[in-house]
Amino acid sequence: MSTNPHPAPVGGPVPGPPADAGTPAGPSVAYHAPDALRLFRECFHALADNVERVLTGKREVVELALTALFAEGHLLVEDVPGTGKTTLARAISASLDATCQRVQFTPDLLPSDITGVSMFRQTTNAFEFLPGPVFANIVIGDEINRASPKTQSALLEVMEEGRVTVDGVAHPVPRPFMVVATQNPVDMSGTYPLPEAQLDRFLMRITVGYPDTRSEVRVAAGAVGTPVVETLPAIAAAHHIGEFIEVARNRVQAAEPVVDYAVRIAQATRTSPHVRLGAGPRGSVALIRAAKVRAASQERGHVLPEDIKALAEPVLTHRLLLSPDAELSGWTAEAVLADILSVVPTPVVGGLAGARR
Structure with a gap:
């Protein structure tokens, strides 16, 4: 685990374009660059160190979640309440200078609440598409199995094809795109099991599990200086993640x-x-x-x-x-x-x- 309380943004000797104000610096690297794999390793472990600051003692879980991110897949986190499922998802999104949306799944949630809806504008005398929260780099679906199967199915197309079709018009989502869904065990009250077709669209399913004694004592004691998600610095920008996805895929x-x-x-x-x-x-x-x-x-x-x-x-x-x-x-x-x-x-x-x- 990194001992630096504020990890520096990922960088490297490969020069990139000047970063915009407030945007983490990072390498602009093509997958064929000689040190592309070294830069990938540095970025991966810097992100893992950052997330582990708020999810102490769960290095393997963190690395699996980041593996799903760089594999351009989706992640299902299943565990009992209070083990840090949502914290993991929020920490990943906080570590990236990327757009993030969180959806709390409830029994009354509608598919259009996720994908968006076409509204008729009298001023223009035409329909206008109002995008839903799914149009983000990281979409956190909290307690996804508390929504009805009809609402759960709203994610089927976008998780597989990276687009949403509304009224016959396809709307692509940004890249990188990752759904991080949390769910409680299906035998708990008020839950609906995810259909097999949707489970198959998740690259991985992981469990966070209870913390070890030392980590739980630290959390319970409320140790001074314990980082929270809101204090995590952004380690890499969305376009850096897109570049590193190509590194893993091609190198x-x-x-x-x-x-x-x-x-x-x-x-x-x-x-x-x-x-x-x-x-x-x-x-x-x-x-x-x-x-x-x-x-x-x-x-x-x-x-x-x-x-x-x-x-x-x-x-x-x-x-x-x-x-x-x-x-x-x-x-x-x-x-x-x-x-x-x-x-x-x-x-x-x-x-x-x-x-x-």
């Missing part, structure tokens, strides 16, 4: 055996006797995208089988529907995936040590 290579390994894991979830609906092709694609970001965060230009293993649980488990017999027998999606990982052979990929960075 990190996934060898054919590694891609085959990810696909075989996803296919094994479809043939498991404990699963009635396994991960589709979107799951294996998401696994490779996330693995590339993990490799880039370690300044590697290649994906290792260990990256696939490390990310398989957060990327795939929410895409699995267990059979009734498996549920009655006490199986969980995590246990099924662990069983699959233990039997799918791990490839030995040679020649990666000298891969170009």
